[in-house]
Amino acid sequence: MLINKKYYRTIWNDSKKYPSVYAIDQNLLPFKFKTFRIKSSDEIFSAIKNMNVRGAPLIGVAAAYGIYFACVEAKLKYKRVKERWNYIQKKYKYLLSARPTSVNPKWAMDKTLDAVKNICDFDELIFKALETAKMIADEDAENCRIIGETGLEILKKISLKKKGKPVSILTHCNAGWLACIDYGTAASPVYAAASLGIPLHVWVEETRPRNQGAKLTAFELGQMNIPHTIITDNAGGYVMQKGLVDIVLTGADRITARGDVCNKIGTYKTALSAYDNKIPFYVCAPVSSIDFSIRNGLNEIEIEERSNEEIIYAGEGKKRTRLTSPGSPVRNFAFDITPARLINGIITEKGITKPDKNKISKLFHI
Amino acid sequence: MLINKKYYRTIWNDSKKYPSVYAIDQNLLPFKFKTFRIKSSDEIFSAIKNMNVRGAPLIGVAAAYGIYFACVEAKLKYKRVKERWNYIQKKYKYLLSARPTSVNPKWAMDKTLDAVKNICDFDELIFKALETAKMIADEDAENCRIIGETGLEILKKISLKKKGKPVSILTHCNAGWLACIDYGTAASPVYAAASLGIPLHVWVEETRPRNQGAKLTAFELGQMNIPHTIITDNAGGYVMQKGLVDIVLTGADRITARGDVCNKIGTYKTALSAYDNKIPFYVCAPVSSIDFSIRNGLNEIEIEERSNEEIIYAGEGKKRTRLTSPGSPVRNFAFDITPARLINGIITEKGITKPDKNKISKLFHI
Numbered sequence: 001m002l003i004n005k006k007y008y009r010t011i012w013n014d015s016k017k018y019p020s021v022y023a024i025d026q027n028l029l030p031f032k033f034k035t036f037r038i039k040s041s042d043e044i045f046s047a048i049k050n051m052n053v054r055g056a057p058l059i060g061v062a063a064a065y066g067i068y069f070a071c072v073e074a075k076l077k078y079k080r081v082k083e084r085w086n087y088i089q090k091k092y093k094y095l096l097s098a099r100p101t102s103v104n105p106k107w108a109m110d111k112t113l114d115a116v117k118n119i120c121d122f123d124e125l126i127f128k129a130l131e132t133a134k135m136i137a138d139e140d141a142e143n144c145r146i147i148g149e150t151g152l153e154i155l156k157k158i159s160l161k162k163k164g165k166p167v168s169i170l171t172h173c174n175a176g177w178l179a180c181i182d183y184g185t186a187a188s189p190v191y192a193a194a195s196l197g198i199p200l201h202v203w204v205e206e207t208r209p210r211n212q213g214a215k216l217t218a219f220e221l222g223q224m225n226i227p228h229t230i231i232t233d234n235a236g237g238y239v240m241q242k243g244l245v246d247i248v249l250t251g252a253d254r255i256t257a258r259g260d261v262c263n264k265i266g267t268y269k270t271a272l273s274a275y276d277n278k279i280p281f282y283v284c285a286p287v288s289s290i291d292f293s294i295r296n297g298l299n300e301i302e303i304e305e306r307s308n309e310e311i312i313y314a315g316e317g318k319k320r321t322r323l324t325s326p327g328s329p330v331r332n333f334a335f336d337i338t339p340a341r342l343i344n345g346i347i348t349e350k351g352i353t354k355p356d357k358n359k360i361s362k363l364f365h366i
Numbered sequence: 367m368l369i370n371k372k373y374y375r376t377i378w379n380d381s382k383k384y385p386s387v388y389a390i391d392q393n394l395l396p397f398k399f400k401t402f403r404i405k406s407s408d409e410i411f412s413a414i415k416n417m418n419v420r421g422a423p424l425i426g427v428a429a430a431y432g433i434y435f436a437c438v439e440a441k442l443k444y445k446r447v448k449e450r451w452n453y454i455q456k457k458y459k460y461l462l463s464a465r466p467t468s469v470n471p472k473w474a475m476d477k478t479l480d481a482v483k484n485i486c487d488f489d490e491l492i493f494k495a496l497e498t499a500k501m502i503a504d505e506d507a508e509n510c511r512i513i514g515e516t517g518l519e520i521l522k523k524i525s526l527k528k529k530g531k532p533v534s535i536l537t538h539c540n541a542g543w544l545a546c547i548d549y550g551t552a553a554s555p556v557y558a559a560a561s562l563g564i565p566l567h568v569w570v571e572e573t574r575p576r577n578q579g580a581k582l583t584a585f586e587l588g589q590m591n592i593p594h595t596i597i598t599d600n601a602g603g604y605v606m607q608k609g610l611v612d613i614v615l616t617g618a619d620r621i622t623a624r625g626d627v628c629n630k631i632g633t634y635k636t637a638l639s640a641y642d643n644k645i646p647f648y649v650c651a652p653v654s655s656i657d658f659s660i661r662n663g664l665n666e667i668e669i670e671e672r673s674n675e676e677i678i679y680a681g682e683g684k685k686r687t688r689l690t691s692p693g694s695p696v697r698n699f700a701f702d703i704t705p706a707r708l709i710n711g712i713i714t715e716k717g718i719t720k721p722d723k724n725k726i727s728k729l730f731h732i
Binding site: 030031204206207208209211214215216218219221222228229230231232233234235236237238239241242264265266268269270272273276298303311314315316318319320321322323324325326327328329330331332333335336337 | 396397570572573574575577580581582584585587588594595596597598599600601602603604605607608630631632634635636638639642664669677680681682684685686687688689690691692693694695696697698699701702703
């Protein structure tokens with residue numbers, strides 16, 4: 001999508017400098033736009049851990065590139081095939097530990113390893129790992145584009161009912177193109193509708209503690225000229241109570257077999273508000289976000305607990321300000337679970353599905 | 367209650383310097399403890415508007431002192447009784463406009479004016495206005511103490527069921543003694559239980575955008591040695607999902623005749639989370655917070671919209687950091703409405719009542 005009217009993806013391979021991947025540094029957005037070079041699997045780990053790259057689909061692709069780097073490093077460090085594979089396996093686990101909640105890194109790394117596992121020649125293997133990571137990126141972009149086309153049909157219907165008045169969407173966190181490779185998940189239907197000239201307005205919940213809504217979603221929407229308003233997470237319920245929201249769209253970090261959705265902390269409260277006000281709540285995610293191996297999100301998904309400094313402080317360096325009472329303990333849970341019963345539908349690249357085990361399992365056979 | 371082991375109230379009259387009221391500057395807490403002198407009705411207005419004093423019961427008492435100052439000023443400025451009363455009426459409306467959502471300022475000012483309306487001698491009238499404001503403060507403290515004793519019974523029952531394991535309370539915003547004169551509303555049962563040695567833990571939702579939870583509630587609890595943990599507002603739902611909360615206690619800015627509760631933005635989402643997890647949700651407030659003239663909170667209460675700078679920036683002066691994407695519109699709704707159906711009970715100084723018109727109306731006849 002566009003930044004300063006120029007087309008970008010969030011992450012890309014540059015074949016001129018070997019081995020290297022470039023990405024947009026999302027910790028600097030929206031105040032500074034900068035891309036940075038990644039040269040190793042450890043740097044991929046840091047970029048994911050420190051959230052220079054973030055968003056479930058994007059960290060999936062980044063992790064796939066991490067496997068590519070691990071293959072390059074294995075060849076340089078070790079002669080024996082067994083040692084090389086031990087190294088790659090070690091890096092796989094290490095990369096997995098960077099952000100434990102999303103299913104995408106595991107999915108993308110498994111896919112990459114699967115593509116190379118039977119290749120004996122290590123140069124060929126490295127080439128194939130890179131090609132696979134690039135293919136996952138391309139597929140993600142295409143999936144997001146289709147999610148947009150699919151979700152568009154829902155927004156069109158609302159627009160018809162509202163007779164030209166703006167369709168009012170509420171979103172939590174950033175499930176825009178910055179969280180993916182291009183288009184976004186929850187944002188993709190919005191961009192698709194806007195490109196048809198459908199009038200829109202997006203309420204953006206700021207999304208404490210890291211403010212991905214106020215910083216990234218608002219930035220994206222601004223760059224794409226989509227009318228929007230930032231509110232506190234607390235105010236999301238109020239704008240729904242006042243009848244100012246037609247539909248809620250969010251992303252997902254992991255979807256269970258029965259349709260529970262693990263997503264950024266606060267999504268559950270937002271879903272409860274939508275449910276209480278009879279506002280449709282849709283989750284937008286590629287099929288790769290579905291983890292069919294688990295059923296009960298609340299019991300089976302490991303919820304990442306991040307550094308409490310994200311809550312205690314705002315600003316950095318000399319500008320760092322304390323927001324909490326000194327001496328008071330602080331805990332920073334990063335995700336929650338929205339139970340299937342609160343979700344009207346999951347919008348995927350294979351169509352819209354009800355959050356229900358049988359219906360979800362059909363997606364895997366399309 | 368205690369600050370640095372010394373007993374304070376949040377606001378008090380000092381008869382040594384005439385006319386004057388002192389208060390704790392809550393904008394400086396928890397980082398700096400400072401009291402300040404208020405000398406006029408305009409200074410009362412500023413202190414309420416800028417939230418140097420805040421919390422529904424406290425701004426009620428502050429507004430009553432505002433009427434006292436207005437009486438003093440009227441006598442100094444005008445000779446004719448009619449002009450004096452015009453001035454007082456003007457100041458009444460002005461003080462009312464400082465924070466439109468809470469019912470307490472209106473209630474306390476009406477009570478003060480009612481006490482003095484038939485007094486002809488202006489010195490006597492000024493004396494009576496001051497005595498009335500002081501009496502409202504004393505009554506508020508006593509009401510809060512009784513709210514604590516009343517709510518204590520609920521906490522005792524939970525403690526018995528949990529067989530000595532800590533009772534886990536969640537609260538939103540600051541409904542502690544800093545919001546009142548002493549004891550607090552939602553915090554009062556907690557202090558009462560702690561004083562009996564009942565083991566407790568309080569989850570404190572930070573309460574964006576002004577962080578009264580992370581700043582004031584955490585500070586209060588810390589000063590009183592009550593175990594507590596600050597979390598984001600977004601995480602309140604998650605700790606409930608995980609079974610880590612036994613009861614939710616909040617305050618109220620205004621309660622309607624049928625039991626809808628207007629309180630700090632985000633209370634509605636917190637109440638929805640409690641309801642969804644079958645966790646009892648109690649509102650603690652003096653009977654003076656009930657506005658029997660209104661029924662439907664959502665349609666009939668004017669919700670204050672505050673400056674969006676509270677959301678856009680953190681920190682002050684050189685430390686001011688931007689939290690939102692430049693150019694993106696931001697709106698700051700300060701309160702929401704928790705419908706009666708989500709509330710298990712309202713804990714007042716006259717007992718616990720169901721949020722129901724008939725039961726609430728009985729409180730006025732006790």
